[in-house]
Amino acid sequence: MTRRTFRQTWAGAALTGVCVLLAAAGVLAQAQSPAPQTAAAPVPLARAVRFALGHGNADEARRLVQQSRETANKKAVATALIAIYEGKDDDARRALTPLTVGETSDDDALVELGLIEIRHGRKDEGEALLQRVISSQSDLDTDGFLRLARAADATGDVNLANSVFQRIGSSETDRPDVQAQWGDLFLKTHANAEAARSYQDALRADENWIPALLGNARALADDDPDESGKALTKTQQLAPKSPDVWLLVAERQIAAQDFATAKATLDKVASFRAGWLEELALRAAALYAVGTAKDADPILAQAAAINPRSPVVARAVAAQAAQLYRFDDAVTLARGAVKIDPDEAGPHADLGSYLLRTGDEAEARTELEAAFKTDPYDTITFNLLQMLDTLEKFTVVKDGDFVFKFAPESAAVLTQYAVPLAKQAYAEYSERYGFKPRGPIYIEIFDNHDQFAVRTIGLPGIAGALGACFGRVVAMDSPKARPPGDFSWQATLWHEIAHVFTLQLSDYKVPRWLTEGLSQYEEHRRSAPWGRELTMQYSRELALGSQFTFKRLSESFKLSSRIAMAYFEASLVAEQLESMGGVTALRTLLTSYAAGANDTEAFTKAFGKTVPEIEAGFRAFVDQRFGSLRDALKDPAPKVADDDVAGLKARAEAQQGSYIAQTTYAAAALQARQADEAKRALERAAQLAPAAGGEDGPFALLAEMAAEAGDKTTARKHLRHLLDYDHDNLSAARTLATLAADGGATAELDFALTRIADLDPFDADAHTQLGRRELAQNRTERAIIEFASALALGPANLAEAHTDLGEAYLKAGRKDDAKKEAFIALEQAPTFARAQDLLLAAIGKAVR
Structure with missing residues (x-):
């Protein structure tokens, strides 16, 4: 939705302010604009208390009540607000109930008591109280409009709530509470960008407004994680006693799988606000993560006693299960959430997305349609339904343990290659790991990258990702999804099927870095250049002083800037682990995780060594494997300007073991049309770095120079070497095919044509x-x-x-x-x- 009106839904229905006014029975027509207040008008006690609480200061809120000269009823409402903030709903109910009886009932009391009743599962009673607020408003001031918006939102009329905020939001720019609560409404309806703008408006009014800072942290979590983190850090500094602050901190700790720290943080939350469902939800999720679903049962029972109609705890545990790739558990838990409140959209949407990850697309559609009917603003739900519409048109090929789904335009070709390759991977992994995974295994190959992205995360545009495995479901890009030669789809398929085995063999408890490392390593075992594309970049990092630790590796998987290198390094760890104990040790490692072992226990059982000992061994392994290339990629001294050909030549002659010295001189020599000099430098560079790829690498340039000189045999030799490392270089493969055909080099022609067909099967x-x-x-x-x-x-x-x-x-x-x-x-x-x-x-x- 937007500030002017709700955004047009994906279903195509535009909900306008006019419709809202009609639906609201003329409520807003009666109340024109906020009643003016003079600058000298005293701030009502309830608002003053809310402002103190909005800064995370319950002590100041209590002081305001104690020193107030307002009526007993007003003080009772203010005291109830503090009780609600501290999770003492029973105390608040006792204070508010007398104020909701009779014709002179207090509107603040009606709203707060109505919300309390809804929070405790008495929805009918709560909505009855809130409807009294909605139906009786006229001549409203800003606080009255705010009550109306909150009541409308709580009763499910988000259109009316938005219309109210439209009316007061543009005029009450100095009210951070108005702007922040408008942001909350946007966030609730999945309009994160609009939410962030509202929170920014609130912060312009009061840069220390805690609800706006927390809202901003949530709204920006995906698009701007740095700013999100800064906002959360600021709230910790400003409001160290705010339960809302520490709740979000705990949520982030759980997302980072720091469960022990999260438990301590949740204890802090409970000390400030006991019996809060949101706190219990995160506590249950953390317990599940380090145990089983049964470990969360006592908290689910505790939550049911507080509000038998709230699925928040069950949804949190299900989400944690999904985060850990335990999708069968996630489905079971999400079914429980749907059973608790079948009228709420969220549980149906959750269940639908988890069912997609177990391969049950028919039931997933049923659940997603139920969710969309109730909440048509959820873009992810809409996207998944559209994706299912597309998937229904795919060609289905069943073969043994596999069910393949291909885009109809690609099916005839890809069936010829993907099916036998997947079966080969299955046979090899079954023998290697001594394990047959639960099936059937669904493999869905998308010609459109955004469709693959939606199948994976519900949203288009995940840069860099080529495939995803959920345990029994693999989704991936087809060669048509990207420009020809952009990636090896065969390597991707081989990689993802490895995940099927390592995830299931470990009962989905293997650390992410390890399952990704094993998959990348399995690529390399299948074909030497697969999974080793970053050899040069990795060696350069070593040259710059990068040091390995398991902790650093694990953290790198959480950083988009480091993820590619994390995959590469993890694959090297997997290779070293197998060299230490063979595939038997790898199997033991995975089954130890399945049995509930932590990292230390699993590694000790599999290899008889501690994690620090394995780290030291890995550093020695890397030094032996990459030491020479690392040294060749160190920065040469002294620094020389790129256009100083003589200086670059002198440095290259003096440092013949420096790859950088050779290539920078070669580039300058080529620019100066000194081909022979460039060739000598490139030949030295090629000897120093056999893995150097790319169109501007020494092997590609030497091949080009040889071809121009008419030495096609040498050109083919360099191209053949280049493709042994730069395996998805389609341009080099095409050039090699042409040169081989012209020269009658049949072996090289066969190699080149096979590589072309592999990379571009169309x-x-x-x-x-x-x-x-x-x-x-x-x-x-x-x-x-x-x-x-x-x-x-x-x-x-x-x-x-x-x-x-x-x-x-x-x-x-x-x-x-x-x-x-x-x-x-x-x-x-x-x-x-x-x-x-x-x-x-x-x-x-x-x-x-």
């Missing part, structure tokens, strides 16, 4: 050429796959494509299939001699 020409090479070497089944793929892509020359496939069928002894392809080819081109010869051969007649 290149029909590559499939055709590769098919002909396979057929020439009597690998007929492979040739059939390549020709069928080329044909599925709609080549320009259909007659030739059908003839290619027919010739492969004929060589495989499938004469009927060959005859069929020949007929189709001749329908396209009746005089095509190859097709005519194919038909004659297929029917047993002599070929001309």
Whole structure:
């Protein structure tokens, strides 16, 4: 929603202020604008107390009540506000109830008592009190409008609440409580950007307004985590006794899996506000995280005694289960939340998203539709429903333990490659880990990256992610989702299937760094260049003094700027771990986590060493593996200007073991048209850093220089080496294919064509050429796959494509299939001699 009116919903229904006024039975028409107050008008006691509490100062609020000369009723309301802040709803109820009886009832008392009743599961009683406020308002001042907005929001009429805030928000810019509560309404309806603007408006009125700082911390958590963190830190400094502050601190600690610290923080929350459902929710989530669902049962019972109609605790535990990838638990817990309050949208949305992660898309749709019907403002719910609409049109391929879903435009091609690759991975991992995972395993491959992103997190645009595994469900980008050569989709599939095994074998308790490290390492075991793309960058970090610790590695997975390097380093740890104890130790490590072991216990059982000992061993492993490259990538001295060719040459000659000295001189020499000098420097650089890739790396440049000089053999040698490390360099593969074809280098041609087809399976020409090479070497089944793929892509020359496939069928002894392809080819081109010869051969007649 927006300040002027609710935003148009994704369903397309615009809810305008006019509609709201009609629905509100003319309430706002009766109350024109806030009644003016003179500058000398005293601040009502209730507002003064709220302002003290809004700064986290309950002691000041009590002082205001004690020193007030207001009436006993006004003081009773103010005292009740303090009691509510401290979680003493029973005390507040006793103070407020007498003030809600009769014609002279207090509107503040009606709102606060109504909210108390709703908080304790007496929804009908609470809404009855709030409706009295909604229906009786006229000639309202700002405080009256604020009461009306809160009452409307609590009874589910967010349209009316927003209209009220529209009326007072633009004029009461000096009221932080108005602006912050408007922000809360936006946050509740998933309009985080609007919420953040309202909180900023509140902070302009009062930079120390705690509800606005906390709201800002929540609203900015995803889009601007640094500012979110700063806002939360400021609240801790300003209001060290605020339960609201420490609740959000505990929430962040749980998100960081610092459960012991979170428990201490929650104890602090309880000391300031006991029996608060939100505190109990986080406490239950933390207990579940370090134990089982049964450990949360006592708190669920405690929550039910406070409010039997609130699913907040059950939802929190379910969310924690999902955070830990225990989606079966999450589904069970979310079903409990739905049962507690089947009319609330949130539990249905939660359950729907968790069911998607267990592969139950039919029931997920039912739950998401129920959620969207109640809350049409939830973008994630809408996105997931749209994604399911798309997924229903996918081609489904069932094969053994797998259920594949492909976009229809890609299915014919990808089925030929993804299915056998996944089955190969399953067979290898089953033998390697001595374990068969629970199935079926769903693999969904999206041609559109945003659709994959929605399948993964409910929102489009997750940069960098290529695939995701939830234990039994894998979602990933297809080669069409990104520019050709941007990534290896085969490496991604191999990586994600490894997660199926490590997650399930550890009962979803393996640390993230370890499961990612094992998956990345399994890529490298399958194909040497897979999973080792950052060798140069990692060695450069070592050259700059980077030091490994498990703690630093784990923290790197939480930083977007470090995530790629974290994957790489974790894969090296996995490799070193296997070198210490073999795959048996890796299995023991994973099953130890499944049994409930912590890091120290699991590593000691698997390897007989402590974590510090393993850290020391890893540093030695890295030094042995990367020491030479690390030294070559250290900064050379002295510094020399990029255009000082003579100075760069002198430095390169003096420091022949410096990769940076060689490449910077080579770049300057090329700029100065000194090709021979550049070549010598690049050759030294290539010897120092065999893993150097990229279009501007030494191997690519040397290949280009050799080709320009007519030395195609040397050019092919450099390109072949480059592709041994820079495996997804499609441009290099295409160049190698051209050079190999021109030079009759069949082995290099086969290699290049295979790499092109692997990286860009929608290149029909590559499939055709590769098919002909396979057929020439009597690998007929492979040739059939390549020709069928080329044909599925709609080549320009259909007659030739059908003839290619027919010739492969004929060589495989499938004469009927060959005859069929020949007929189709001749329908396209009746005089095509190859097709005519194919038909004659297929029917047993002599070929001309």
